[in-house]
Amino acid sequence: MNKLLFTTVLLVVSACSHHNSNASLYQQLGEQEGIEAIVEAFINQIGNDERIFAYFADTHVSRFRDKLILHFCDISDGPCVYDGDNMVDIHTGMNITEGDFNHTVDLLIAAMNEVGVSHRVQNRLLARLAPLRDEMIYI
Amino acid sequence: MRILIIFSLMWAGSIAHAADGKLIATPGVSQIEGSAGGGIVPWAQLAGYASRDEIAGNVFCSRGDVSDYRLDVCGAQANFYDRVEFSVAKQRFRINAADLTIRQDVFGIKTRVYGDLVYSRFPQVSLGVMHKRLRDDEIANALGAKRSHGTDFYVAASKLHLGAFAGYNWLWNLTARHTSANELGILGHGGSDQGRRLQLEASTAVLLGRHVAVGVEYRQKPDNLGLGEDDWKDIFVAWIPNKHLNVTAAWLDLGDIAGAKNQRGWYLSVTGNF
Numbered sequence: 001m002n003k004l005l006f007t008t009v010l011l012v013v014s015a016c017s018h019h020n021s022n023a024s025l026y027q028q029l030g031e032q033e034g035i036e037a038i039v040e041a042f043i044n045q046i047g048n049d050e051r052i053f054a055y056f057a058d059t060h061v062s063r064f065r066d067k068l069i070l071h072f073c074d075i076s077d078g079p080c081v082y083d084g085d086n087m088v089d090i091h092t093g094m095n096i097t098e099g100d101f102n103h104t105v106d107l108l109i110a111a112m113n114e115v116g117v118s119h120r121v122q123n124r125l126l127a128r129l130a131p132l133r134d135e136m137i138y139i
Numbered sequence: 140m141r142i143l144i145i146f147s148l149m150w151a152g153s154i155a156h157a158a159d160g161k162l163i164a165t166p167g168v169s170q171i172e173g174s175a176g177g178g179i180v181p182w183a184q185l186a187g188y189a190s191r192d193e194i195a196g197n198v199f200c201s202r203g204d205v206s207d208y209r210l211d212v213c214g215a216q217a218n219f220y221d222r223v224e225f226s227v228a229k230q231r232f233r234i235n236a237a238d239l240t241i242r243q244d245v246f247g248i249k250t251r252v253y254g255d256l257v258y259s260r261f262p263q264v265s266l267g268v269m270h271k272r273l274r275d276d277e278i279a280n281a282l283g284a285k286r287s288h289g290t291d292f293y294v295a296a297s298k299l300h301l302g303a304f305a306g307y308n309w310l311w312n313l314t315a316r317h318t319s320a321n322e323l324g325i326l327g328h329g330g331s332d333q334g335r336r337l338q339l340e341a342s343t344a345v346l347l348g349r350h351v352a353v354g355v356e357y358r359q360k361p362d363n364l365g366l367g368e369d370d371w372k373d374i375f376v377a378w379i380p381n382k383h384l385n386v387t388a389a390w391l392d393l394g395d396i397a398g399a400k401n402q403r404g405w406y407l408s409v410t411g412n413f
Contacts, residue, residue: 123301124306126301127303
């Protein structure tokens with residue numbers, strides 16, 4: 001029974017993985033248009049969240065939008081080079097807590113759900129972003 | 140039962156300001172000795188959704204039902220700042236044929252010594268202690284156990300790899316436990332073979348979405364009483380509809396227990412997080 005279930009899980013997982021397996025993460029995110037939609041939805045999520053919106057009180061929204069699109073494009077192997085400030089400079093002095101960081105990740109996931117990014121593509125983007133956490137919290 | 144009702148009320152009353160500082164499903168569920176973990180293995184994660192600035196409380200009840208025995212457990216965990224977890228579990232082990240119940244209490248402390256399950260480069264590592272006391276020790280004594288109470292020490296390492304498996308999140312945990320417990324301690328501690336032993340335990344799971352995980356577990360067990368105590372295995376499916384509730388169902392293969400062969404059956408566990 002162990003083996004049977006494990007084999008079934010492997011089969012399901014490998015069957016799914018053939019789909020789109022050669023596409024870059026940038027393509028899986030829907031390229032420029034898809035990334036713009038994610039960022040737009042993410043900004044709306046933040047705008048509707050009192051707890052996180054507080055961190056954005058002094059943020060210039062259109063600049064934030066442009067730079068985040070560029071960042072997501074760059075980090076997903078798209079044809080862009082992120083030219084904004086580095087994560088440490090942006091977040092220094094904000095003293096973002098671990099709980100608020102993770103809540104913001106929840107908002108990003110909600111945004112991606114809203115615009116129909118598949119679970120597996122969401123995880124791939126999160127995996128690229130995760131190493132940046134140490135440059136963003138408690139500084 | 141009264142405790143359960145009180146906890147249920149506390150739970151219902153405090154959902155509004157529950158700790159939610161982690162990704163859904165990542166803290167795991169409640170294992171049968173009270174720790175955060177899988178079903179039978181304690182994991183490195185601390186129970187509930189508390190981040191470094193939060194406190195989380197959880198209550199759970201579980202039932203394992205195999206051919207000749209049934210184990211009912213209810214308990215609670217408190218997680219302080221994702222640093223220390225305190226847990227208590229009250230177990231009732233039912234021997235069907237003898238119409239007999241053995242009760243045991245397990246008190247646990249676990250502390251996170253390194254890392255974050257999701258975000259650190261290396262796995263999260265925790266150290267834990269479980270102190271077990273039998274309330275009914277007649278069977279343990281009759282079978283030749285040396286003591287009716289004992290303490291397990293363990294180290295656990297866990298890691299969640301984002302998008303590792305064709306885009307699915309993959310979790311693994313390894314635990315090494317130094318113990319003299321016979322069948323969790325329900326048959327006492329030690330025996331003709333008195334030594335404490337190092338036992339290895341492992342779990343792995345794939346998260347099929349944000350709300351469903353499927354996995355397998357393995358737990359090595361000692362044989363101090365010379366009754367042919369077997370290692371335990373299970374396959375589980377956990378459903379995590381939100382950060383306040385998880386429900387786990389498993390199929391158990393516990394091998395021989397105290398002479399009764401091929402103990403297989405089902406497991407169901409519910410945890411509330413507040």
